[in-house]
Amino acid sequence: AQSVTQLDSQVPVFEEAPVELRCNYSSSVSVYLFWYVQYPNQGLQLLLKYLSGSTLVKGINGFEAEFNKSQTSFHLRKPSVHISDTAEYFCAVSDLRSGGSNYKLTFGKGTLLTVNP
Amino acid sequence: DGGITQSPKYLFRKEGQNVTLSCEQNLNHDAMYWYRQDPGQGLRLIYYSQIVNDFQKGDIAEGYSVSREKKESFPLTVTSAQKNPTAFYLCASSTGTGATGELFFGEGSRLTVL
Numbered sequence: 714a715q716s717v718t719q720l721d722s723q724v725p726v727f728e729e730a731p732v733e734l735r736c737n738y739s740s741s742v743s744v745y746l747f748w749y750v751q752y753p754n755q756g757l758q759l760l761l762k763y764l765s766g767s768t769l770v771k772g773i774n775g776f777e778a779e780f781n782k783s784q785t786s787f788h789l790r791k792p793s794v795h796i797s798d799t800a801e802y803f804c805a806v807s808d809l810r811s812g813g814s815n816y817k818l819t820f821g822k823g824t825l826l827t828v829n830p
Numbered sequence: 831d832g833g834i835t836q837s838p839k840y841l842f843r844k845e846g847q848n849v850t851l852s853c854e855q856n857l858n859h860d861a862m863y864w865y866r867q868d869p870g871q872g873l874r875l876i877y878y879s880q881i882v883n884d885f886q887k888g889d890i891a892e893g894y895s896v897s898r899e900k901k902e903s904f905p906l907t908v909t910s911a912q913k914n915p916t917a918f919y920l921c922a923s924s925t926g927t928g929a930t931g932e933l934f935f936g937e938g939s940r941l942t943v944l
Contacts, residue, residue, distance in 0.1 A: 722870065756834070756920055756935025757873075803872060818933070820872040 715740040715808045719821035727829050728796055734789040734824045736804035746787040747805040747818070748778055757803060763787065774798070799828045832857045836921050836936035843908075843915070843943050851906045851939045853921035860925065862904035863933065866890060867918040876919075879904055908941060916943045 720735040738744060745764050749757040761772025768780040778789045787804060804821040834855045843849045855862065864876040875888030879898040893912025898904055904923075908915045918940050922933040 717872075754938070756922070756937050757933070758935070759932050762932070818875075820874075822870055822872040 715744065715806050715817075715819050717804050717806050717819050717821035719802075719804055719824050721824050722822065723825045723827065725827045725829060726794055729793050731792050732790065732794050732798075732826065734802050734804075734826065736787045736789065736821060738785050738787065738804075738806045740785075740806065740808045742808050745807045746778075746780060747807075748772065748776070748787075748789050749803045749805060749820075750774075751801045751803065751823075753800070760789070760802070794826070794828045796828050796830060798826060801825050834921055834923055834934055834936035836919075836939050838939060839937065841939060841941050843941060845943055846910045848907055848909050849915075849941065851908070851919055851921075851941070853904045853906065853936060854902055855904075855921075855923045855934075856902065857923055857934060858901070859923035859934070860901070861923060862898070863922040863924075864888075864894070864896065864904070864906045865920045865922065867920055867938075873920065876906065915941055917941060 716739045718737045726732050747762045748760040750760050751757045760776050761770045763770045763780045771777045776791050778787055780787050801823045803823050805818045807818050837852045861880050863878040865873040866876055867873050874890050876894050877885055877888050877896045879885035882898055882901050885896050885898050893909055895907045918938050920938050921936045924933050
């Protein structure tokens with residue numbers, strides 16, 4: 714079965730600093746990988762996704778992530794964060810054994826990013 | 831604007847009562863989902879529906895029921911059999927159940943059992 718581990722439950726940073734949110738997955742087959750963002754008291758919004766091709770994926774709001782198959786990782790990065798990036802970030806995986814189905818998405822437990830002035 | 835509307839945003843329930851959470855979408859999406867979110871636990875799938883009049887259990891369906899009589903609507907009933915119903919409930923939809931990974935979420939309903 715697939716699983717997702719987000720290594721940090723909370724990440725505090727100062728405004729304009731770089732940030733990396735870590736995500737590792739476990740699956741015996743090829744996977745599709747996703748990052749979602751949740752602002753306080755709201756639903757989730759897709760930031761970016763890796764389905765195939767280039768391992769460096771760019772998303773909305775200046776975020777990017779790199780798929781590393783050998784490390785089974787999909788870390789999310791931003792070179793300079795803003796106060797408005799304060800939110801919870803979820804990594805999710807869907808493996809090809811299930812056809813990569815949306816209803817087989819497995820979410821990590823989330824990382825709360827807090828950007829301080 | 832197109833989107834997903836969940837209501838109510840906040841709901842209080844006494845133990846032993848059933849409660850129904852509404853989810854309506856005007857995105858013309860075929861697939862709809864219900865997730866439960868608990869602090870520090872991520873999202874867990876309760877039920878999903880790929881097409882009208884059909885739905886499937888997710889990972890934590892016990893104590894919940896759903897219906898899909900219209901494409902636009904996917905209400906969730908939290909029954910008295912659900913032992914720990916206090917949580918944040920999220921409804922989502924997608925164009926299909928294929929591997930796009932893009933789910934569109936509502937703003938959630940927070941249920942508190944008194």
